[in-house]
Amino acid sequence: MTSVSTLRLLVNLMSEAVDTIEGVYATADTTPPSLNTPWNPKAPSEELGQNPIVMEAKTKLVAAAAQLVATARNPISSILSISDGVPLLACLRTVSELNVVEILREAGPQGLHVNEIASPSKVDPDLLARMLRFLATNHIFCEIAPDVFVNNRISSSLDKGKPSAVLFNKPEERLAGTATAAALVEMLGDEVLKSFAVLTEAVLDPNGEQSPMKRALGVNSSESLFNWMMRPENKNRANRFNIAIHGDSQREQALGAIFKGFDWSQLPSGGILVDVGCGMGSNSLTIAKKYPTLRIVNQDFGPVLQKAKIHWQENFPEHIEKNLVEFQAHDFFLPQPMKGTDAFLLRHITHDWSDEKMVQILQRLCEASKLTTHLVLIEHIVPSVAEEPASIKAIPGATRSTAPAPLLPNFGAASSAIYFRDMMMHNFGGKERTIANFVNVLEKAGWKLVRIHRIPGMEQCHIVGVPA
Numbered sequence: 442m443t444s445v446s447t448l449r450l451l452v453n454l455m456s457e458a459v460d461t462i463e464g465v466y467a468t469a470d471t472t473p474p475s476l477n478t479p480w481n482p483k484a485p486s487e488e489l490g491q492n493p494i495v496m497e498a499k500t501k502l503v504a505a506a507a508q509l510v511a512t513a514r515n516p517i518s519s520i521l522s523i524s525d526g527v528p529l530l531a532c533l534r535t536v537s538e539l540n541v542v543e544i545l546r547e548a549g550p551q552g553l554h555v556n557e558i559a560s561p562s563k564v565d566p567d568l569l570a571r572m573l574r575f576l577a578t579n580h581i582f583c584e585i586a587p588d589v590f591v592n593n594r595i596s597s598s599l600d601k602g603k604p605s606a607v608l609f610n611k612p613e614e615r616l617a618g619t620a621t622a623a624a625l626v627e628m629l630g631d632e633v634l635k636s637f638a639v640l641t642e643a644v645l646d647p648n649g650e651q652s653p654m655k656r657a658l659g660v661n662s663s664e665s666l667f668n669w670m671m672r673p674e675n676k677n678r679a680n681r682f683n684i685a686i687h688g689d690s691q692r693e694q695a696l697g698a699i700f701k702g703f704d705w706s707q708l709p710s711g712g713i714l715v716d717v718g719c720g721m722g723s724n725s726l727t728i729a730k731k732y733p734t735l736r737i738v739n740q741d742f743g744p745v746l747q748k749a750k751i752h753w754q755e756n757f758p759e760h761i762e763k764n765l766v767e768f769q770a771h772d773f774f775l776p777q778p779m780k781g782t783d784a785f786l787l788r789h790i791t792h793d794w795s796d797e798k799m800v801q802i803l804q805r806l807c808e809a810s811k812l813t814t815h816l817v818l819i820e821h822i823v824p825s826v827a828e829e830p831a832s833i834k835a836i837p838g839a840t841r842s843t844a845p846a847p848l849l850p851n852f853g854a855a856s857s858a859i860y861f862r863d864m865m866m867h868n869f870g871g872k873e874r875t876i877a878n879f880v881n882v883l884e885k886a887g888w889k890l891v892r893i894h895r896i897p898g899m900e901q902c903h904i905v906g907v908p909a
């Protein structure tokens with residue numbers, strides 16, 4: 442196959458995907474969202490973006506467009522363009538900390554000159570304009586006249602939803618209560634970016650500290666990053682981390698993702714669900730609201746539980762009043778105090794840890810289980826590009842669709858986020874796992890992986906185990 446015919450095949454795939462998207466929108470008598478207008482997740486055109494047919498077509502479109510660029514571009518340009526990601530992320534964190542998105546929201550569609558955007562923070566307007574221009578060139582913000590910027594669909598997704606004056610007056614509370622990606626972007630542009638800068642040094646020094654994040658932030662090898670984050674001097678980092686994680690789970694909750702996998706109704710009425718490493722406890726809260734006879738035990742470190750309690754008091758006080766929820770300080774490496782519970786939920790816990798540590802965590806749960814206990818892990822699964830062996834394919838829910846040629850079987854750039862996450866978790870000392878990894882680690886900890894639920898439109902899965 443010549444590269445010209447590959448280009449044509451890719452364009453054809455894109456054309457088919459656009460036909461599909463336009464067809465769905467035409468049937469609903471609306472048009473796909475514009476890049477140039479602020480993001481409104483509740484607008485019908487955005488809601489239609491969650492339609493499975495549209496999502497599948499968008500995946501093909503993104504995969505084909507990225508492969509088209511990689512095929513057409515000079516290889517040196519392709520290699521060098523990768524480094525754009527580093528300053529882009531640093532610029533994005535900076536503009537988020539300077540509350541630029543909120544200032545521009547208040548300015549409206551006529552936009553604002555950079556001198557006025559820089560005025561509340563008194564930063565150098567010339568440098569800010571250069572950063573915004575770099576972002577605008579990458580479709581984040583628009584420059585509608587020289588040095589005059591407005592929000593677009595992508596930049597406005599970072600809106601913290603508060604008046605800019607409030608954000609500047611109480612900088613320490615800027616991120617509190619925000620559900621957009623701002624906390625996540627600020628964390629990515631800080632701890633995560635710094636960690637990637639020393640990834641190579643960590644790999645090339647097998648006898649030294651293996652976690653790039655511990656190296657970058659000067660964390661002692663013997664201390665876990667979670668414990669380090671709980672030190673008083675890291676209070677702001679810890680707050681930001683919790684808000685970022687919470688925002689991530691709120692976006693999932695908006696899609697009802699927790700109910701699209703494991704069937705929580707199979708837990709007995711009055712049964713006990715333990716949310717291990719619960720964070721704000723938002724996952725168990727969502728489940729308890731739908732199944733209010735369930736007794737919930739939220740486990741985490743004490744300071745995190747204080748925030749979880751507030752979250753429950755604000756969002757589901759009835760369950761607290763009925764004594765149906767408990768907040769239990771517990772280190773999940775120690776013997777599990779909740780014996781014979783009906784289900785253990787661990788969302789985004791095991792990916793923080795190495796295989797060895799994950800075995801220890803799951804062993805503690807297995808020791809405390811009864812025969813009917815369900816283990817539900819909510820994690821991303823790293824797709825293997827090669828065909829899975831028959832033993833893996835035999836697990837209900839294990840198989841997934843692969844992309845049509847000439848696309849990469851795993852949909853290439855459209856699935857890149859999961860491989861980014863895997864690298865990010867490596868920085869942290871953890872990993873995202875393939876199905877074979879999950880089977881292996883569960884087995885070592887005394888569990889059998891019995892089912893995988895793939896959540897439509899989401900990268901993450903519910904991985905269900907029972908005592909082996």
Ligand SMILES: C[S@@+](CC[C@H](N)C(=O)[O-])C[C@H]1O[C@@H](n2cnc3c(N)ncnc32)[C@H](O)[C@@H]1O
Nearest residue numbers: 667690718719720741742745771772773788789
């Ligand atoms: C990535 S967050 C996930 C939070 C929550 N499950 C969610 O989905 O939003 C990981 C959580 O594990 C908790 N954690 C870390 N180490 C722990 C330990 N040894 N024992 C109990 N909780 C721990 C952290 O405090 C944090 O809340």
